[in-house]
Amino acid sequence: MAAVKKDNRLTSSQNSLCAGFAGIFSKTLTSPLEVVKIKSQVGTFHCKKGFMQSFLLIYQNEGLRAFWKGNLVSCLRLFPYTAVHLTTYKQIVHIHMDEVGFISQWRALFAGGLAGVAAALATYPLEVAETRLIVQNCRERTYISIVHTISKTYRNEGLLALYRGFSLTVLGAFPFSVGCYAVYMHLDKLWQEPQFRFTPLQNIINGCVAAGVAQTLSYPFDTVKRKMQAQSSRLPHFGGVDVHFTGMVNCFVQIVKNNGVLSMWNGLTANTLKIVPYFGLLFTSFEMCKQVFLYRNGYIVSPLSTKLAPGVDQSLGPYELKEMKHYLKKRNFASEESSLRKFW
Known part of the structure; x- marks a missing residue:
């Protein structure tokens, strides 16, 4: 989830609730695009005829609820992921700070990447469950719920199946971080003003551009990871994957050999289209939730207005x-x- 600016007029728990609400709200409304993206990455038959036809085929074969498969586990994953990420990031930054509290941009970037890997490791089984719930046909279900998905995968395939493809999260973190860093290093040149003067709209645009560039660079790693999460000899049609492979490197080879290099970016259209509404909804819903707490704390005159309370x-x-x-x-x-x- 994208970072939202902390407001010191809210307590830590209120900031966390606002961020959690914003993440759940934005993920839920953009879930159809996420479903199409993951199905395209895995290579199910729904996505063989293009972006627009994918929506129609999913609806015809599974119904409207199919567009929200895996959304619950994706939302639940936000909370432990964010908690582990923030805790790890603070600890790493504290180690690398000098005596006056300064840390270089590269070290901060390294801290963010390492914290992301730690958070992904802690919540990876939930990501595997999300992928398998999305890929399966909800009218012919193999998995019933989040707990059933994890427990059945563990019983039938072992513990390692719940971490299959995790190494790609680590490998993909490098191009993702480089993409974000490259964009944010040139924001002042793009807007021709210093970053501390950016408006909320400019920050949303910056987040969208950074996410778009970073995710495009790391997308092939994510595609292979999704295929590895989905494939299983114990599932119908091997989990719906369009290529069969024996490991990470072989997966890359089989994709290029059978589908071409560009297939590494299957689902990128849905992923790119998701970025703008996701960030817009994220920041809007965060601000709406924040207004309620600011009113409750006595800083503004109404939860529907930004007018400051007089004398406060x-x-x-x-x-x-x-x-x-x-x-x-x-x-x-x-x-x-x-x-x-x-x-x-």
Whole structure:
């Protein structure tokens, strides 16, 4: 999930809830594009006739609910993934900081990549479950639920099956990080102004461009990973994959040999089209959720308005503001009590 800017006027739990809500909301609404993308990467028959026909074939063969297969596990995966990623990133950054708290861009990039790998390792079985739930025909189900998918895969194929293709996550992290770094290094030249002056809209555009470039560079690794996650001799049609292989390197060879080099980017259209609405929905829903908490904390006059509450110091944290209000209320009460005594 893309990073959203932390607001110090919200508590840590409120920031986490906003980020979680935004991630679930954006993933759910863009799920049809994710389903088409993964089916295209695996190579199921639905995606042999092009991008638009894929939607029609999936609907005809499996119905409307097929476009939300695997969405629940994808949403559930957000929380442990984010928790592990943030914890690992903070620890690595702390190690590489100098005595004044500075860390170079390359080291920060390395920390982000390593944290991503650690988070992926912790949640990888959920990703395998997501792929298998999406690839199967929901009218002829092999797997019933998330727990059933993981437990059945473990019983029939062993623990390693739940981590099949994980090495490609590590390999794909390098071109992904390079793509992000290349874009963000040139943002000031693109907009002809320093990054601290970027508007929210500019930040959304920056995120979309960075994600588009980074995902395009790392896409072949993701394609092979999805095929490795889906393939199994114990599943109908070997899991729906369009090539059969014996390992990671052989998978690359078989794809190029049977389908050509460009097939490494099958599903890229759906993936690219998903980026803009995903980022737009992510930031919009985050801001909507944040408005509710800002109103609850007393910083704005309404959850439907951005108008600041009069007389409220916006630099104070929520607990500080609460203490300040309590102090002022107590002082006003004491002042009123003193006035009454004088009156009598």
